[in-house]
Amino acid sequence: xxMVIQNPRYQVTQFGKPVTLSCSQTLNHNVMxxxxxxxxxxxxxxxxxxxxxxxxxxxxPDNFQSRRPNTSFCFLDIRSPGLGDAAMYLCATSDPGTSxxxxxxxxxxxxxxLVL
Amino acid sequence: GIQVxxxxxxxxxxxxxxxxxxxxxxxxxxxxxxxxxxxxxxLINLFYIPSGTxxxxxxxxxxxxxxxxxxxxxxxxxxxxxxxxxxxxxxTSGSRLTFGEGTQLTVNP
Numbered sequence: 636x637x638m639v640i641q642n643p644r645y646q647v648t649q650f651g652k653p654v655t656l657s658c659s660q661t662l663n664h665n666v667m668x669x670x671x672x673x674x675x676x677x678x679x680x681x682x683x684x685x686x687x688x689x690x691x692x693x694x695x696p697d698n699f700q701s702r703r704p705n706t707s708f709c710f711l712d713i714r715s716p717g718l719g720d721a722a723m724y725l726c727a728t729s730d731p732g733t734s735x736x737x738x739x740x741x742x743x744x745x746x747x748x749l750v751l
Numbered sequence: 752g753i754q755v756x757x758x759x760x761x762x763x764x765x766x767x768x769x770x771x772x773x774x775x776x777x778x779x780x781x782x783x784x785x786x787x788x789x790x791x792x793x794l795i796n797l798f799y800i801p802s803g804t805x806x807x808x809x810x811x812x813x814x815x816x817x818x819x820x821x822x823x824x825x826x827x828x829x830x831x832x833x834x835x836x837x838x839x840x841x842x843t844s845g846s847r848l849t850f851g852e853g854t855q856l857t858v859n860p
Contacts, residue, residue, distance in 0.1 A: 677837060677850035678794070692847075723792050739784060740839075740848060742794035 638662070639743035641726050647749045648716050656711040656746045658726030667709040668740065669701060670725040678725055684709060685731075713748075721750045753778045753842045757851035764828050764858050772823040772854045774838030781841045783814050784848065785823050788835040797823070797836075828858045 640659045648654040658667065666685050670678035682691045684703045698720070700712040713720055726743040754777040764770055774783070785797040798805050798812040800821065805812050809828075814821040825832055835855050839848040 672792075677852050680847050683847070725792075725794060727794075739782075739796060739799040741796065742786075745792045745794075747792065 639726055639728055639741055641743035641746050643746060645747050649751050651715045654713050654716055656724050658709045658743055659707050660728045662728050664728035664730040666729045668727040669711050672723040672725055716750045718750050721748055723747050753849050755838060755840055755849050755851035757838055757854050761855045766830060766858055766860050768828050769826045772836055774821040774851055776819050776840050779843050781843050783821050783840045785812055786837045790834060830858050830860055833858050
């Protein structure tokens with residue numbers, strides 16, 4: 636089945652130690668998104684790629700970076716995790732329709748990050 | 752930016768009961784999606800419904816775009832329906848989904 640895969644499902648890191656979360660998709664969608672979701676809150680968009688074009692949200696901290704080496708994979712790098720970065724990180728994909736709408740977004744299972 | 756309000760914030764039901772969740776949005780939208788987030792954190796697409804009515808089993812949704820609201824109906828609720836239901840909209844300027852704060856649904860046996 637076509638899907639969005641995130642690894643690992645749980646990640647523990649130390650304060651200040653760089654960490655990378657990965658996302659892959661078999662849907663062949665042009666757009667890939669990274670969201671941060673803290674406890675009891677709605678998902679918050681960090682950035683997205685439309686093909687190779689990177690689009691950063693204005694309020695995304697510089698501590699968060701992303702790479703998309705090819706259509707299938709996208710990575711979230713947190714350069715110096717702080718305690719406040721502990722959250723669920725969700726990857727999503729979509730394929731813009733001919734209408735220009737971003738159409739349905741499909742989410743992966745998420746990676747829960749714990750910062751010690 | 753666009754504002755998305757969901758109500759009620761919390762809902763507790765007995766198994767078998769019906770419920771209606773509401774999503775109001777403050778501006779015109781290109782699309783609207785309903786998601787269910789299960790206890791393990793997975794966001795599952797329920798409906799892509801910029802307008803009109805759709806049904807999928809015990810769930811149905813209606814969006815009245817001209818009046819800027821959407822409703823999600825859950826009939827004959829089951830304990831597996833528990834979780835958080837999110838409404839998310841895409842502004843006409845495009846490129847991102849804005850989520851509401853969600854409705855926490857608990858279905859008791």
